Amino acid sequence: MASPSTSSLSFKAPSIQSTRTSQVLRKPLSFQPISFGRFQSSKNLRLQISCAAKPETVQKVSDIVREQLALSADTALTAESKFSALGADSLDTVEIVMALEEKFNISVEEADAQNITTIQEAADLIEDLAQKKPAA
Amino acid sequence: MVAKCQVISLCRSLLRAGRKYPDYNIREYTKQRTLDGFRMNGNLTDQSKVNEVYAEGKEQLEVVERVLKVYLAYPPKTKNIMELNVQ
Numbered sequence: 001m002a003s004p005s006t007s008s009l010s011f012k013a014p015s016i017q018s019t020r021t022s023q024v025l026r027k028p029l030s031f032q033p034i035s036f037g038r039f040q041s042s043k044n045l046r047l048q049i050s051c052a053a054k055p056e057t058v059q060k061v062s063d064i065v066r067e068q069l070a071l072s073a074d075t076a077l078t079a080e081s082k083f084s085a086l087g088a089d090s091l092d093t094v095e096i097v098m099a100l101e102e103k104f105n106i107s108v109e110e111a112d113a114q115n116i117t118t119i120q121e122a123a124d125l126i127e128d129l130a131q132k133k134p135a136a
Numbered sequence: 137m138v139a140k141c142q143v144i145s146l147c148r149s150l151l152r153a154g155r156k157y158p159d160y161n162i163r164e165y166t167k168q169r170t171l172d173g174f175r176m177n178g179n180l181t182d183q184s185k186v187n188e189v190y191a192e193g194k195e196q197l198e199v200v201e202r203v204l205k206v207y208l209a210y211p212p213k214t215k216n217i218m219e220l221n222v223q
Contacts, residue, residue: 090140091174091175094148098151
């Protein structure tokens with residue numbers, strides 16, 4: 001008889017504390033969905049900044065593409081221009097990738113080279129490889 | 137049965153191997169010849185012909201790599217005039 005009462009007493013004490021802690025805990029719980037949303041958006045922002053290649057890299061890539069495909073100065077080259085849209089077949093793409101390798105002194109893998117379809121992708125890959133090179 | 141990606145990778149390997157030559161003339165020649173060769177045969181539809189030409193390309197790749205070893209043993213002492221950016 002004494003033991004259940006003591007046990008009940010012992011339960012009471014933590015219950016008081018638990019209510020206090022639960023009150024404290026509830027606040028961050030309510031914040032959590034908002035903070036996750038914030039984290040996601042900041043992560044997205046970070047990814048965007050790290051993925052975007054420098055404009056001078058994009059410009060150099062555009063110059064090489066223009067030279068390889070013998071495009072006139074009128075044709076507008078944006079970062080999103082696809083090589084196929086500019087009239088390049090797969091061999092032209094291979095040539096362009098080779099020229100980029102020589103110009104930027106990088107080595108593009110087979111798998112990476114096959115995935116390049118736009119100027120932006122090429123510039124991103126170049127930046128990626130240029131960053132990895134000094135680390136190696 | 138030769139797939140398109142195999143053809144592209146053969147072209148890439150030939151271009152890469154040709155780049156290593158110390159001699160300017162051979163470097164430019166291999167690059168131009170591979171591109172011409174692939175463009176000439178680019179529109180083939182007959183699969184057996186494609187296989188034939190692909191096998192030829194593979195042989196040429198072996199030749200390029202073999203000859204490269206010989207040329208690397210005796211690199212040219214002076215730079216070719218075309219390589220110097222003379223203004």
